[in-house]
Amino acid sequence: MVSSSGSPRVDAESDFMRARRHQVLSSLAARLTGGTEDVVQSMSFDEVVDALGRRGEHYVGTKVIPLDAIVGSVDKVRDFDRRFRPTSAVSRQRWERLARASRTGEVIPPIDVYQIGDYYFVRDGHHRVSVARSLRVTLIEARVTAIETFLAPVGIEARAALELKFWRRLMLQRVPFTGEARAAVAVDEPSMYGEIAEAAEAWATRTMHAEGAYMDRDTMAARWYAEEFRPVVDMIEEAGVRGDDERPAEAYVRVACERYRLIREHEWNAEVLEAVKKGKKKRT
Incomplete structure (x- = not known):
């Protein structure tokens, strides 16, 4: 007292x-x-x-x-x-x-x-x-x-943190990642969560069309992470186009957007990453 x-x-x-x-x-x-x-x-x-x-x-x-x-x-x-x-x-x-x-x-x-x-x-x-x-x-x-x-109530002391949580929640409701994928697909820029959700949904649409079979959201999340995100992140690491302070998911979004801007296609190969490298050098 x-x-x-x-x-x-x-x-x-x-x-x-x-x-x-x-x-x-x-x-x-x-x-x-x-x-x-x-x-x-x-x-x-x-x-x-x-x-x-x-x-x-x-x-x-x-x-x-x-x-x-x-x-x-x-x-x-x-x-x-x-x-x-x-x-x-x-x-x-x-x-x-x-x-x-x-x-x-x-x-x-x-x-x-x-x-x-x-x-x-x-x-x-x-x-x-x-x-x-x-x-x-x-x-x-x-x-x-x-x-x-829906999300764990941790790290919510600031309003900026709440905005990030909000957009992450929306992404996870659209693309229900679990386990390793849920932890790996994390970014610091709120708008990137929308881009990741769109990328996963677009990939699933193309895959369903190619395979002629329906894919539910749980399957979409698991397959996109295993067949698209993880291999592409490994390619980005090997090509040396990931920034020093860039999270894997942030690198994926940046390079994927740059790839489509330069080449207007969704394939991933060494030529694609080389074009991304050259495009980055031209802008700098």
């Missing part, structure tokens, strides 16, 4: 002013250091679920959770920052009333949260979380509903 003056009312007012001051300073520091407000802005539950894909949910029950794991909100993203400090004085009276109640030992009801992996998002109880953090409490009682997602 923080220090006390002996007057719950005065202390609650000081608690609020301190929380507001820290929020303003954190936001200002993020701007002055050239960073983004991702480090201080509360995460949006809807944005995270949209990026990862929602598969289902189940009620976990009431349990004690760490306050540090509460990182976002369902509907009050703009009212509190990432550490649940108030971003304005709009609800100051309510905040201070809860602070007084907490300081005088009144029973505070559990909050309601959604859980996504190791992260929690507040459905109800934003002010209770804010006051508890201001008073340096580390744990809080919560009614928890767990959300199951």
Whole structure:
């Protein structure tokens, strides 16, 4: 607990002013250091679920959770920052009333949260979380509903990461890679996931036409990786046209696009890669 003056009312007012001051300073520091407000802005539950894909949910029950794991909100993203400090004085009276109640030992009801992996998002109880953090409490009682997602809920702290997750999810729903392929087909540029999905679907269409047989999406993903992606990546490595910091999937997309731009065909051979090399040299 923080220090006390002996007057719950005065202390609650000081608690609020301190929380507001820290929020303003954190936001200002993020701007002055050239960073983004991702480090201080509360995460949006809807944005995270949209990026990862929602598969289902189940009620976990009431349990004690760490306050540090509460990182976002369902509907009050703009009212509190990432550490649940108030971003304005709009609800100051309510905040201070809860602070007084907490300081005088009144029973505070559990909050309601959604859980996504190791992260929690507040459905109800934003002010209770804010006051508890201001008073340096580390744990809080919560009614928890767990959300199951299509993608693993890891590495989602920044909005740029959410955009990448969103496009990766769309690709995997179109081309359901598994195992080694799922791990290997990864890029850092969101738009490339759309290009990979289109490449796999186009390859499957040509293959089905040539073989006169239907191919479902699971088969398409497995065969495209084994018969197209992996051999081509090996050719790119051998030809020395992969960039130093380029992921295999990024190299595949770049070279495949350049191949078609230069030659207007979908075959892969040494002549194709030689043309890609020459085309690259001409542009540089």
